[in-house]
Amino acid sequence: MTNETNLVALVTGANRGIGLETARQLGAKGVTVVMAGRSEASIHDAARALSAEGHKVVPVVLDVTDDAQVEAVRARIEADYGRLDILINNAGVITGETFMENSAATITKDALRTTFEVNLFAPVAIAQAFLPLLKAAPAARVVNLTSILGSLTLHADPQSPIYGSKSLAYNASKAALNMATVHLAALLQDTPIKVNAAHPGWVKTDMGSEAAPMEILDGARTSVELALLGPDGPTGKYIHLGEELPW
Numbered sequence: 001m002t003n004e005t006n007l008v009a010l011v012t013g014a015n016r017g018i019g020l021e022t023a024r025q026l027g028a029k030g031v032t033v034v035m036a037g038r039s040e041a042s043i044h045d046a047a048r049a050l051s052a053e054g055h056k057v058v059p060v061v062l063d064v065t066d067d068a069q070v071e072a073v074r075a076r077i078e079a080d081y082g083r084l085d086i087l088i089n090n091a092g093v094i095t096g097e098t099f100m101e102n103s104a105a106t107i108t109k110d111a112l113r114t115t116f117e118v119n120l121f122a123p124v125a126i127a128q129a130f131l132p133l134l135k136a137a138p139a140a141r142v143v144n145l146t147s148i149l150g151s152l153t154l155h156a157d158p159q160s161p162i163y164g165s166k167s168l169a170y171n172a173s174k175a176a177l178n179m180a181t182v183h184l185a186a187l188l189q190d191t192p193i194k195v196n197a198a199h200p201g202w203v204k205t206d207m208g209s210e211a212a213p214m215e216i217l218d219g220a221r222t223s224v225e226l227a228l229l230g231p232d233g234p235t236g237k238y239i240h241l242g243e244e245l246p247w
């Protein structure tokens with residue numbers, strides 16, 4: 001992908017955190033970014049800020065769990081651009097008062113359902129809804145924000161740095177999104193479309209907390225890299241800052 005100024009991207013959860021910074025960095029590359037957020041006021045504020053920085057951004061209201069809103073955004077992008085070059089499924093949640101509250105011993109079905117609604121069902125449904133528009137683009141890219149905490153290999157290894165971080169709802173939802181990423185990439189292997197899972201790193205956002213070692217600027221880099229992959233780039237991979245992670 002060389003001419004980034006012609007590209008159109010959709011970023012979910014773009015009103016704050018990694019999604020907002022991803023929109024900013026794509027905007028800085030000349031990409032037109034449709035910024036999606038579930039709060040109208042919040043997404044308009046975020047878009048106004050990026051627009052004032054000179055980026056081409058369009059705010060849309062999208063609760064990723066709301067099928068009617070997904071369809072409305074799809075119809076608008078079809079009408080305005082006729083294609084979608086980049087889909088970044090960025091919106092995500094951790095449920096529960098504390099991260100470790102959701103252990104295998106204490107997890108509730110409600111916590112699992114709520115987390116899976118946003119972290120798995122929504123990105124799968126959004127990719128399905130946008131598939132015709134992704135196919136209409138010359139070489140579309142789909143980036144699913146998962147997490148290193150979705151790695152079964154690392155969770156099974158007592159020596160791994162994430163071994164102690166066993167919050168079941170979040171981790172299982174991201175492992176499942178990893179699986180959805182591999183499946184969609186396989187379905188599209190004979191097309192120019194690339195589909196990858198991004199681990200942004202442990203990033204200083206509302207979700208990552210102040211304890212996180214990475215700044216938001218760096219936390220958006222993996223998403224942006226995968227969004228702008230060239231024709232020789234990977235597909236069906238699990239990536240953090242250019243390095244492959246074990247599933």
Ligand SMILES: NC(=O)c1ccc[n+]([C@@H]2O[C@H](COP(=O)([O-])OP(=O)(O)OC[C@H]3O[C@@H](n4cnc5c(N)ncnc54)[C@H](OP(=O)(O)O)[C@@H]3O)[C@@H](O)[C@H]2O)c1
Nearest residue numbers: 013017018063064090091092145147202203205206207208
């Ligand atoms: N931060 C980290 O250390 C880290 C590490 C690994 C992976 N990740 C992943 O990276 C992604 C971004 O995380 P972040 O750190 O930027 O999190 P964040 O600061 O908590 O932001 C989460 C974003 O998701 C949006 N969102 C949540 N539920 C939504 C829904 N139903 N519909 C639409 N938007 C919704 C939020 O919108 P509202 O403002 O309306 O709530 C917000 O924009 C997530 O998928 C997360 O799991 C983050």
